[in-house]
Amino acid sequence: MPDVITITFNGDPSSVKQGSSVADYLQQRDRFTGRFIVALNDEFVPKSRYDSTILKENDAFDVLAAISGG
Amino acid sequence: MQASNWQVYGTELESRLFIGTALYPSPQVMIDAIKASQSQVITVSLRRQTSTDAKSGKQFWKIIQDLDCHLLPNTAGCYSAEEAIKTARLARELFDTDWIKLEVLGDSYNLQPDPFALVEATKVLIAEGFKVFPYCTDDLVLCQKLADLGCEVLMPWGSPIGTGQGLINPYALETIRSRLADITLLVDAGIGKPSDAVQAMELGYDGVLLNTAVAEALEPAKMAGAFAQAINAGRLGYEAGVMPKRDSAKPSTPTLDQPIWQQT
Numbered sequence: 001m002p003d004v005i006t007i008t009f010n011g012d013p014s015s016v017k018q019g020s021s022v023a024d025y026l027q028q029r030d031r032f033t034g035r036f037i038v039a040l041n042d043e044f045v046p047k048s049r050y051d052s053t054i055l056k057e058n059d060a061f062d063v064l065a066a067i068s069g070g
Numbered sequence: 071m072q073a074s075n076w077q078v079y080g081t082e083l084e085s086r087l088f089i090g091t092a093l094y095p096s097p098q099v100m101i102d103a104i105k106a107s108q109s110q111v112i113t114v115s116l117r118r119q120t121s122t123d124a125k126s127g128k129q130f131w132k133i134i135q136d137l138d139c140h141l142l143p144n145t146a147g148c149y150s151a152e153e154a155i156k157t158a159r160l161a162r163e164l165f166d167t168d169w170i171k172l173e174v175l176g177d178s179y180n181l182q183p184d185p186f187a188l189v190e191a192t193k194v195l196i197a198e199g200f201k202v203f204p205y206c207t208d209d210l211v212l213c214q215k216l217a218d219l220g221c222e223v224l225m226p227w228g229s230p231i232g233t234g235q236g237l238i239n240p241y242a243l244e245t246i247r248s249r250l251a252d253i254t255l256l257v258d259a260g261i262g263k264p265s266d267a268v269q270a271m272e273l274g275y276d277g278v279l280l281n282t283a284v285a286e287a288l289e290p291a292k293m294a295g296a297f298a299q300a301i302n303a304g305r306l307g308y309e310a311g312v313m314p315k316r317d318s319a320k321p322s323t324p325t326l327d328q329p330i331w332q333q334t
Contacts, residue, residue: 010118010120011118033125034127034131034132035131036164037164039160044160044163062118063119064116064119064164065117065119065131065164066116066127066131067127068090068091068093068094068114068115069091069113069115069146070090070091070231070232
């Protein structure tokens with residue numbers, strides 16, 4: 001089993017240690033402040049599941065926040 | 071004099087103007103314009119955020135919290151029902167609201183709604199408990215279909231987004247108003263100047279949603295204030311009951327007892 005898997009972060013390829021959780025990966029990335037949500041493969045991941053949701057190869061990880069809109 | 075209050079999905083509102091948060095030259099101009107508009111509902115959106123734009127994202131979040139308006143997230147940029155549905159679900163989590171301005175685009179040039187995908191997405195989202203505000207064309211059959219699916223609010227366009235063309239098909243908008251008497255209707259998109267908003271309100275529409283007309287005005291806050299007054303005036307005029315049009319003139323000054331030298 002490889003030590004590192006490849007996922008996409010906000011659409012770009014990213015390497016992450018095998019067995020990492022959503023929480024682990026957020027810590028690995030730069031700090032996010034303010035209100036944001038995490039979506040994994042377009043599905044919302046609640047904060048209560050950050051530790052228990054383990055990333056898999058080719059997962060699409062998105063951090064989403066509010067922007068202006070018409 | 072203030073026009074009557076109204077309701078959308080059980081929420082009572084005074085202002086009949088929904089206003090967007092996009093395209094302003096600066097955050098402060100946006101804040102000033104939204105305050106001048108007296109709007110109680112602002113549209114917002116969601117996008118991927120990296121840490122480099124986290125600071126501006128945090129600032130925007132604080133701004134919209136401080137404005138203390140109802141948030142109406144949109145599904146802007148979605149070209150399929152699937153995309154719009156996924157975006158709506160994520161918007162509900164981020165903004166903690168069931169309200170969704172449902173945009174499913176069918177053409178990247180005129181940004182018109184895809185009516186077929188719109189119906190498909192509406193069906194799914196209503197079943198999931200969303201309060202859907204569909205951005206739709208001025209097609210009566212489409213509007214009827216959306217109402218039949220459970221939309222209590224419909225938002226037909228005046229003209230394509232950002233064009234400022236005003237109401238290019240008032241006949242169609244009037245038809246929708248008269249045929250869907252129990253549905254809350256807002257004209258959304260294409261409004262350019264305050265008189266466009268007056269026209270929409272005089273047709274009996276319950277409100278107006280606009281963004282570009284204020285954001286791209288030379289003085290957005292002043293324009294926002296103008297729209298606030300225009301929408302109120304248009305609604306008051308509608309509520310007051312407009313006089314009937316006539317083909318022949320009817321003098322307003324009494325003709326009885328005119329002085330002798332005026333008589334033929």
